[in-house]
Amino acid sequence: MPVPWFLLSLALGRSPVVLSLERLVGPQDATHCSPGLSCRLWDSDILCLPGDIVPAPGPVLAPTHLQTELVLRCQKETDCDLCLRVAVHLAVHGHWEEPEDEEKFGGAADSGVEEPRNASLQAQVVLSFQAYPTARCVLLEVQVPAALVQFGQSVGSVVYDCFEAALGSEVRIWSYTQPRYEKELNHTQQLPALPWLNVSADGDNVHLVLNVSEEQHFGLSLYWNQVQGPPKPRWHKNLTGPQIITLNHTDLVPCLCIQVWPLEPDSVRTNICPFREDPRAHQNLWQAARLQLLTLQSWLLDAPCSLPAEAALCWRAPGGDPCQPLVPPLSWENVTVDQVNSSEKLQLQECLWADSLGPLKDDVLLLETRGPQDNRSLCALEPSGCTSLPSKASTRAARLGEYLLQDLQSGQCLQLWDDDLGALWACPMDKYIHKRWALVWLACLLFAAALSLILLLKKDHAKAAARGRAALLLYSADDSGFERLVGALASALCQLPLRVAVDLWSRRELSAQGPVAWFHAQRRQTLQEGGVVVLLFSPGAVALCSEWLQDGVSGPGAHGPHDAFRASLSCVLPDFLQGRAPGSYVGACFDRLLHPDAVPALFRTVPVFTLPSQLPDFLGALQQPRAPRSGRLQERAEQVSRALQPALDSYFHPPGTPAPGRGVGPGAGPGAGDGT
Numbered sequence: 001m002p003v004p005w006f007l008l009s010l011a012l013g014r015s016p017v018v019l020s021l022e023r024l025v026g027p028q029d030a031t032h033c034s035p036g037l038s039c040r041l042w043d044s045d046i047l048c049l050p051g052d053i054v055p056a057p058g059p060v061l062a063p064t065h066l067q068t069e070l071v072l073r074c075q076k077e078t079d080c081d082l083c084l085r086v087a088v089h090l091a092v093h094g095h096w097e098e099p100e101d102e103e104k105f106g107g108a109a110d111s112g113v114e115e116p117r118n119a120s121l122q123a124q125v126v127l128s129f130q131a132y133p134t135a136r137c138v139l140l141e142v143q144v145p146a147a148l149v150q151f152g153q154s155v156g157s158v159v160y161d162c163f164e165a166a167l168g169s170e171v172r173i174w175s176y177t178q179p180r181y182e183k184e185l186n187h188t189q190q191l192p193a194l195p196w197l198n199v200s201a202d203g204d205n206v207h208l209v210l211n212v213s214e215e216q217h218f219g220l221s222l223y224w225n226q227v228q229g230p231p232k233p234r235w236h237k238n239l240t241g242p243q244i245i246t247l248n249h250t251d252l253v254p255c256l257c258i259q260v261w262p263l264e265p266d267s268v269r270t271n272i273c274p275f276r277e278d279p280r281a282h283q284n285l286w287q288a289a290r291l292q293l294l295t296l297q298s299w300l301l302d303a304p305c306s307l308p309a310e311a312a313l314c315w316r317a318p319g320g321d322p323c324q325p326l327v328p329p330l331s332w333e334n335v336t337v338d339q340v341n342s343s344e345k346l347q348l349q350e351c352l353w354a355d356s357l358g359p360l361k362d363d364v365l366l367l368e369t370r371g372p373q374d375n376r377s378l379c380a381l382e383p384s385g386c387t388s389l390p391s392k393a394s395t396r397a398a399r400l401g402e403y404l405l406q407d408l409q410s411g412q413c414l415q416l417w418d419d420d421l422g423a424l425w426a427c428p429m430d431k432y433i434h435k436r437w438a439l440v441w442l443a444c445l446l447f448a449a450a451l452s453l454i455l456l457l458k459k460d461h462a463k464a465a466a467r468g469r470a471a472l473l474l475y476s477a478d479d480s481g482f483e484r485l486v487g488a489l490a491s492a493l494c495q496l497p498l499r500v501a502v503d504l505w506s507r508r509e510l511s512a513q514g515p516v517a518w519f520h521a522q523r524r525q526t527l528q529e530g531g532v533v534v535l536l537f538s539p540g541a542v543a544l545c546s547e548w549l550q551d552g553v554s555g556p557g558a559h560g561p562h563d564a565f566r567a568s569l570s571c572v573l574p575d576f577l578q579g580r581a582p583g584s585y586v587g588a589c590f591d592r593l594l595h596p597d598a599v600p601a602l603f604r605t606v607p608v609f610t611l612p613s614q615l616p617d618f619l620g621a622l623q624q625p626r627a628p629r630s631g632r633l634q635e636r637a638e639q640v641s642r643a644l645q646p647a648l649d650s651y652f653h654p655p656g657t658p659a660p661g662r663g664v665g666p667g668a669g670p671g672a673g674d675g676t
């Protein structure tokens with residue numbers, strides 16, 4: 001719908017500049033080009049598919065510069081649309097390959113054949129426009145005569161009339177050729193906005209002031225403007241003017257934009273993005289950004305807006321030292337990883353493997369780099385640098401270099417990363433530390449044997465109390481998300497005086513011994529030490545228990561070779577059937593995932609707790625049987641709950657689904673965007 005002249009006057013100002021804008025008559029788009037060039041516009045729009053960059057077969061026409069100009073497209077003398085004219089400047093890039101015969105003999109191979117370099121050049125130039133909420137692509141065909149083809153020189157320009165856009169909108173323009181030989185050009189044009197919408201600050205709050213007439217009905221929408229993909233709506237409401245809308249400063253991000261329009265047919269929508277340079281908005285953006293582990297070698301940086309940042313793998317020693325970059329670095333071309341920097345400032349750092357690998361261990365990281373002809377080299381990451389192996393240096397890794405290489409060849413090291421440039425391995429150091437201190441331990445044992453039996457018993461009792469009670473955690477591997485949730489619970493329990501064993505952290509032993517043998521050894525050791533076996537029930541675990549109770553055997557199922565829960569039922573059920581379970585077993589399940597009544601009655605002969613709502617009682621059941629109830633039990637329950645909450649949020653609200661109650665502006669939450 002054409003914009004009334006008085007609205008254009010308000011937006012562009014009462015000045016001779018308004019009157020000097022060129023006026024185009026008629027609704028049809030058109031194109032024209034520089035003298036000597038021929039061009040035409042395709043009759044209809046095309047799909048916006050840039051495609052991959054391909055090598056140029058010879059000299060090609062390529063866009064080098066975009067130039068824009070505001071014009072008016074008028075239906076009547078005083079009813080005009082604001083329109084954006086775009087001029088694409090073109091140049092000849094590339095060159096012809098010299099024929100082999102000409103290079104060899106110093107002349108043309110056959111002067112009677114017409115050379116392709118004497119022909120004209122043709123190109124299909126695409127112009128892509130995006131202005132929320134519309135987008136379109138047009139195709140311009142351009143032909144340059146042979147006389148104007150000069151390598152590296154400009155040949156002129158082709159002009160497109162024109163792209164209509166609303167007042168106040170931000171228009172993004174891309175230009176490239178089909179096929180695409182070079183990276184596309186891009187340009188952003190901000191169109192004038194109407195003066196009845198402005199933004200003001202008041203302390204920690206931001207006010208959207210809409211100076212419209214009384215009884216004027218209009219729509220207001222807040223959205224996140226995306227560089228790639230459609231905008232993400234955040235909040236919408238129909239209002240009556242004038243209005244002052246208050247936003248909290250924590251809701252501001254650089255890509256938060258505002259759209260306002262009168263509630264009339266075919267009304268003009270005004271868009272502004274006022275927070276792109278706001279320091280508070282950029283700070284909020286980084287606070288909202290999160291790194292997520294998708295697979296062992298795939299990560300995702302989730303943020304409301306696009307982030308111009310660099311990402312790199314880094315490593316950190318167990319002592320809490322700063323995370324150091326890998327030297328030499330591994331490729332991170334297609335990932336967003338452990339450490340993110342923007343403007344040479346560290347913004348985000350996370351250890352993404354903590355839940356799946358357990359607490360930090362005193363392992364050695366081996367960095368493998370691969371060169372041409374299958375050449376490879378290994379070095380051990382240490383605070384002083386990356387020590388080549390084998391080496392005669394005096395560092396710890398150098399002294400153990402031969403043993404580390406043997407462990408790597410025998411498959412005792414865990415691979416953390418692998419790509420074309422190299423790999424990253426984690427090799428355990430526990431056994432070497434034990435060998436080094438073997439004589440010291442022997443002397444201590446001989447000295448302890450000389451002490452009286454009473455003192456020895458007191459020492460052993462104090463040592464056991466310091467180590468904490470052993471806990472064996474059993475669960476059914478329903479899916480990868482539930483495994484990450486179990487890993488988070490086990491990691492949180494390790495922060496308490498508990499020694500937690502879970503198959504997630506013992507994949508190597510589980511594969512070597514087999515699930516039945518591994519569980520039998522862990523159960524016997526746990527119960528002999530006065531520990532407790534925790535049965536973590538899920539829908540998959542309940543189904544397996546019911547299957548065992550009905551048939552007495554377990555079918556092959558869809559569970560993998562590491563599923564210790566299926567293997568453990570043959571040892572767990574006799575303890576319950578013979579009445580040995582109370583005092584040695586407890587049950588647990590997660591709120592919103594399983595109700596305790598769904599647990600088979602046989603397993604409810606021991607306490608079954610729901611987490612995290614019954615965390616204090618659950619932690620009390622994990623204490624030593626005769627240990628007094630600690631006054632810090634509630635504090636420890638809150639500590640475990642805080643550590644568990646991010647994993648619960650990720651499991652019940654996966655990435656890409658909105659969190660409940662999260663919105664922007666007044667009335668955010670359920671029903672806030674119903675347009676009432």
